Amino acid sequence: MIGRALTAGNANGTVLKLDVPLSFWGGVDLHSGAIIDQSHPRRGAAIAGRVLVMPHARGSSSSSSALMELARAGIAPVAIVMQRHDPILVIGSLVAAELYGIEIPIVLLGEADWDTLREDEIITIAVSGDEAVLGSA
Amino acid sequence: MIDLAPIDQALLDGAHGEASARAMAILMRYGQAADATRFVSIQSAHIDGCLYHGPSSIDFVRRFVDLGGRVRVPTTLNVAAVDVTHPEWHCGPAELIPAQSELTDLHEQLGCIATLTCAPYQRMLRPALGEHIAWAESNAIVFANSVLGARTDRYGDFADLCAALTGRVPMVGLHCDENRRAQIVVDMPTLDASSIARDLYFAVAGYVLGLRAPGQVPFLRGLPLDSSEDELKALGAAGASSGALALFHVEGVTPEAGKQAIDDLPVLSVTPDDLTTAIASLCPVGVGEEVAAICLGTPHYSIREFRTLNAALVDRRPAPGVAMFVSTSREIAAMVDADPAFAPLRDFGANIVVDACTYVAPIVRRADGAILTTSAKYAHYGPGNIKRRIGLMTLERCLRSAELGTVAP
Numbered sequence: 001m002i003g004r005a006l007t008a009g010n011a012n013g014t015v016l017k018l019d020v021p022l023s024f025w026g027g028v029d030l031h032s033g034a035i036i037d038q039s040h041p042r043r044g045a046a047i048a049g050r051v052l053v054m055p056h057a058r059g060s061s062s063s064s065s066a067l068m069e070l071a072r073a074g075i076a077p078v079a080i081v082m083q084r085h086d087p088i089l090v091i092g093s094l095v096a097a098e099l100y101g102i103e104i105p106i107v108l109l110g111e112a113d114w115d116t117l118r119e120d121e122i123i124t125i126a127v128s129g130d131e132a133v134l135g136s137a
Numbered sequence: 138m139i140d141l142a143p144i145d146q147a148l149l150d151g152a153h154g155e156a157s158a159r160a161m162a163i164l165m166r167y168g169q170a171a172d173a174t175r176f177v178s179i180q181s182a183h184i185d186g187c188l189y190h191g192p193s194s195i196d197f198v199r200r201f202v203d204l205g206g207r208v209r210v211p212t213t214l215n216v217a218a219v220d221v222t223h224p225e226w227h228c229g230p231a232e233l234i235p236a237q238s239e240l241t242d243l244h245e246q247l248g249c250i251a252t253l254t255c256a257p258y259q260r261m262l263r264p265a266l267g268e269h270i271a272w273a274e275s276n277a278i279v280f281a282n283s284v285l286g287a288r289t290d291r292y293g294d295f296a297d298l299c300a301a302l303t304g305r306v307p308m309v310g311l312h313c314d315e316n317r318r319a320q321i322v323v324d325m326p327t328l329d330a331s332s333i334a335r336d337l338y339f340a341v342a343g344y345v346l347g348l349r350a351p352g353q354v355p356f357l358r359g360l361p362l363d364s365s366e367d368e369l370k371a372l373g374a375a376g377a378s379s380g381a382l383a384l385f386h387v388e389g390v391t392p393e394a395g396k397q398a399i400d401d402l403p404v405l406s407v408t409p410d411d412l413t414t415a416i417a418s419l420c421p422v423g424v425g426e427e428v429a430a431i432c433l434g435t436p437h438y439s440i441r442e443f444r445t446l447n448a449a450l451v452d453r454r455p456a457p458g459v460a461m462f463v464s465t466s467r468e469i470a471a472m473v474d475a476d477p478a479f480a481p482l483r484d485f486g487a488n489i490v491v492d493a494c495t496y497v498a499p500i501v502r503r504a505d506g507a508i509l510t511t512s513a514k515y516a517h518y519g520p521g522n523i524k525r526r527i528g529l530m531t532l533e534r535c536l537r538s539a540e541l542g543t544v545a546p
Contacts, residue, residue, distance in 0.1 A: 007166070026517075026521050027521065036521040038520040039517070056351070056352060056381075057381070058351065058379075058381050060275050060377075060378075061273040061274055061275050061294060061297075064295050065190045065194060065295070068197070068294075069190045069194070072191065072193040072196070084352065085171060087291055087292070087293065088291060088292075088296075091163075094163055094295075095163065098159075099193070099197060106170075
């Protein structure tokens with residue numbers, strides 16, 4: 001599967017698929033990497049080390065800080081796959097790479113391709129330029 | 138491809154210093170991800186990255202301070218993680234106070250003004266219709282776009298400071314005419330049809346708007362023609378929390394509503410039941426439940442909201458053990474403190490929190506009991522942030538509950 005890479009990096013991980021979008025700030029515990037949004041159906045799930053798949057992002061402009069603090073602490077997702085561009089997660093990913101050299105590729109897929117990704121599936125993501133190749137591990 | 142203007146190239150080449158060059162390089166990649174074809178100049182910036190989230194917050198700003206950076210446009214700061222003027226109220230980790238002070242200080246070294254408010258639009262000077270700005274903080278973004286008609290995209294932490302250090306942003310998103318057009322008509326129940334008190338109506342209307350039309354630019358019908366800035370502030374903050382609302386138009390009210398072409402747009406009808414269901418979801422507390430505190434000012438209270446609260450507090454006292462916290466800017470707090478007319482507010486024992494907000498800063502000392510608020514944003518984020526039971530309700534019911542010490546009917 002080919003997606004559009006908004007930020008650079010390669011990743012390999014297990015899919016955590018959220019049907020309901022998540023706000024990183026206020027929605028994720030920055031010390032544990034667990035979803036803490038009380039209204040989120042996947043509350044308690046861990047995003048650390050996962051390929052986070054959600055339709056789009058949501059909420060606060062602090063989500064870029066939240067993503068970078070998770071990266072610094074080593075508990076960020078390894079990649080984020082969405083259907084819509086989100087500038088706030090993009091800047092968080094760019095700055096995590098700039099400051100800490102931690103690359104968290106943010107990838108866009110069309111809805112049909114996005115739908116095929118399954119919870120707990122292990123996938124690889126390889127980014128070259130603005131192209132991301134997604135495959136089964 | 139981004140077509141660089143001479144100033145963009147000069148920034149990249151380091152003609153305006155190494156800090157601005159690094160910021161511009163980040164903005165280039167940021168702009169490419171958004172398919173930008175050019176940059177545009179901004180008139181002001183509002184920085185959200187001054188709220189301490191952890192060591193990475195400081196690492197980022199220090200990099201630019203070390204490079205001798207200086208902001209190139211008037212730049213204000215959003216709320217901080219703690220009210221450093223009231224350390225005695227701080228119930229969180231002690232190390233948060235020096236960490237936050239350092240982060241604020243680093244921003245000031247870059248030339249930012251330490252306003253430390255999430256409502257920069259309540260200051261004397263504010264953006265004009267059509268002006269390009271780079272604001273972060275979701276409620277400030279939606280207010281600037283919708284109520285002032287200024288133009289800001291949804292800037293997150295870091296993008297805001299890069300914009301301030303360069304005075305340039307990619308010409309994408311809500312900076313562009315085509316993205317400011319309404320995409321969906323939303324028929325809200327009128328205030329009368331909803332049978333909901335006026336202050337709660339705007340909060341919940343915004344919350345449902347965000348849930349039902351996430352990420353879209355809605356054209357709202359049915360809202361009162363005399364909707365006030367404070368009411369639109371509550372609506373926008375709620376919608377930004379529930380669904381990334383960044384621009385809305387209100388028929389007959391907001392500055393860009395009149396030029397919207399809505400005839401061919403899809404129509405979404407919100408029912409009174411939708412609103413009451415949303416209120417129930419944001420108010421899980423029950424009548425008779427113990428109350429720890431009333432928390433107001435999310436977003437920061439305006440001077441008009443203080444006057445309304447003050448009038449409602451005349452001859453009232455909270456039950457023992459119930460505290461009231463009202464968050465606002467240092468500027469507005471100084472106006473309240475200096476005005477003898479606010480005696481009822483002081484007599485009630487209301488605590489005015491500055492720099493921060495009680496849904497982020499650990500200030501409510503009493504560990505048991507519910508927190509009541511008029512803010513849908515507070516009710517949305519509070520449970521996760523501060524691990525408390527939160528109830529959304531009208532100001533009048535908040536105050537009755539404060540008097541009783543338990544959630545009033």
